[in-house]
Amino acid sequence: MQIRILNQVYLPKLYNFFSEIGVDRKAFSIMAAKARGYLVYLDDLPSVYANILKQEFLSAGADVALPRDALVSQRHLRGIIIANLSQINRVLSKLKRQPSFLRQLAEALREAIFNYNYSSYRWRVRKRIINIKQPLLMGVINVTPDSFSGDGLLSKGRNLEQEVKNKVAEFVKAGVKIIDVGGESSRPGARPVSTSEEIKRIMPVIKVIKKHFPRVLISLDTYKVEVAQRGIEAGASIINDISGLRHKEMREVILRYKVGAVIMHMKGKPSNMQRDPFYKDVVSEIYDFFSQAVKKCELEGISKEQLVLDPGIGFGKRLEDNLEIIRRLGEFKTLGLPLMLGTSRKSFIGTLTRRPVEGRLAGTIASCVLGVIKGAKILRIHDAREIRDAVLITKSINEN
Numbered sequence: 060m061q062i063r064i065l066n067q068v069y070l071p072k073l074y075n076f077f078s079e080i081g082v083d084r085k086a087f088s089i090m091a092a093k094a095r096g097y098l099v100y101l102d103d104l105p106s107v108y109a110n111i112l113k114q115e116f117l118s119a120g121a122d123v124a125l126p127r128d129a130l131v132s133q134r135h136l137r138g139i140i141i142a143n144l145s146q147i148n149r150v151l152s153k154l155k156r157q158p159s160f161l162r163q164l165a166e167a168l169r170e171a172i173f174n175y176n177y178s179s180y181r182w183r184v185r186k187r188i189i190n191i192k193q194p195l196l197m198g199v200i201n202v203t204p205d206s207f208s209g210d211g212l213l214s215k216g217r218n219l220e221q222e223v224k225n226k227v228a229e230f231v232k233a234g235v236k237i238i239d240v241g242g243e244s245s246r247p248g249a250r251p252v253s254t255s256e257e258i259k260r261i262m263p264v265i266k267v268i269k270k271h272f273p274r275v276l277i278s279l280d281t282y283k284v285e286v287a288q289r290g291i292e293a294g295a296s297i298i299n300d301i302s303g304l305r306h307k308e309m310r311e312v313i314l315r316y317k318v319g320a321v322i323m324h325m326k327g328k329p330s331n332m333q334r335d336p337f338y339k340d341v342v343s344e345i346y347d348f349f350s351q352a353v354k355k356c357e358l359e360g361i362s363k364e365q366l367v368l369d370p371g372i373g374f375g376k377r378l379e380d381n382l383e384i385i386r387r388l389g390e391f392k393t394l395g396l397p398l399m400l401g402t403s404r405k406s407f408i409g410t411l412t413r414r415p416v417e418g419r420l421a422g423t424i425a426s427c428v429l430g431v432i433k434g435a436k437i438l439r440i441h442d443a444r445e446i447r448d449a450v451l452i453t454k455s456i457n458e459n
Contacts, residue, residue, distance in 0.1 A: 105136075110125075151169055179191065193454060202264050220263070229443065288312055302325065303322045303325065399437040403423050403440045404420075408422035
């Protein structure tokens with residue numbers, strides 16, 4: 060006799076199992092819903108509604124984990140729903156007859172679960188729509204003399220135009236769709252450069268890419284409004300803002316030119332971000348930051364389809380924070396936007412493996428593989444060919 064646990068089986072494969080054992084096709088969706096278990100975290104629940112929610116889920120054969128004093132508490136509570144999709148749908152239909160708070164909660168739950176299971180996105184970048192079904196690779200070109208990864212193209216004695224052509228050609232051959240150009244190092248402790256110097260660095264690179272690789276999307280890694288504007292006018296279609304679109308002037312640029320934008324989380328600035336960063340719950344704090352940033356963008360007229368989220372690995376994060384973010388990356392999926400992950404050659408890999416920057420490829424591959432499994436849709440990388448192969452194998456195994 061075989062006894063195997065199937066609760067991590069990819070949904071189409073589960074349907075195959077149903078078919079093999081002769082299950083009625085009309086029952087497929089019903090049974091699949093019962094097989095899909097969820098732990099759903101909730102916060103800021105008024106105690107009276109938290110207790111109603113618990114009773115409704117108990118009546119459906121599920122549960123809600125609440126504090127031990129939930130029945131007598133007068134404060135707002137946190138809880139965790141423990142249920143399968145069938146039980147959740149049953150409760151959501153009953154909540155329509157409850158007070159307005161619970162009706163609104165039901166809609167929010169329905170949307171969160173839909174977003175969590177969503178695997179295809181539309182990214183609007185200027186006049187183009189990028190359909191993101193499989194993970195995209197974003198290749199990094201650092202136009203700096205002091206890049207942490209050791210690949211800055213302003214190192215002494217280099218022919219910039221030829222270096223850019225060679226690097227982009229290598230990226231394109233490996234399947235890279237986006238080139239991320241940066242004219243200022245954001246490594247921990249880096250000092251900012253002037254706006255004029257950053258523009259001077261990036262403009263020749265953007266022009267070379269536009270001339271020789273017109274179909275490649277150009278992303279500009281900057282938090283400076285004037286740099287962003289000049290780069291967009293030269294041909295950039297995406298602004299990768301390490302400050303997370305905190306500044307209204309940058310949001311105005313995104314709105315005016317209708318470019319794509321990456322909202323990245325960073326605690327502090329590159330010059331001070333690694334001075335004893337602390338989080339009570341790093342994922343919860345980043346989630347709140349993303350939620351508020353997206354809401355602000357939408358209120359000002361920026362389409363949600365223009366946005367991508369990046370939790371900012373290594374930007375004001377401790378080792379344990381970086382690992383926790385990757386481990387729980389899927390929690391950000393409920394925001395309904397594609398997730399970008401940038402782990403390539405980062406110092407947390409060096410800390411764990413005791414490898415110098417040039418020896419961190421294996422660690423980078425491992426982190427990218429886990430990121431894809433957890434829901435990353437864009438990988439910001441230096442080593443395109445190796446990451447492409449790793450992602451291909453990961454998706455082939457994970458979805459077949």
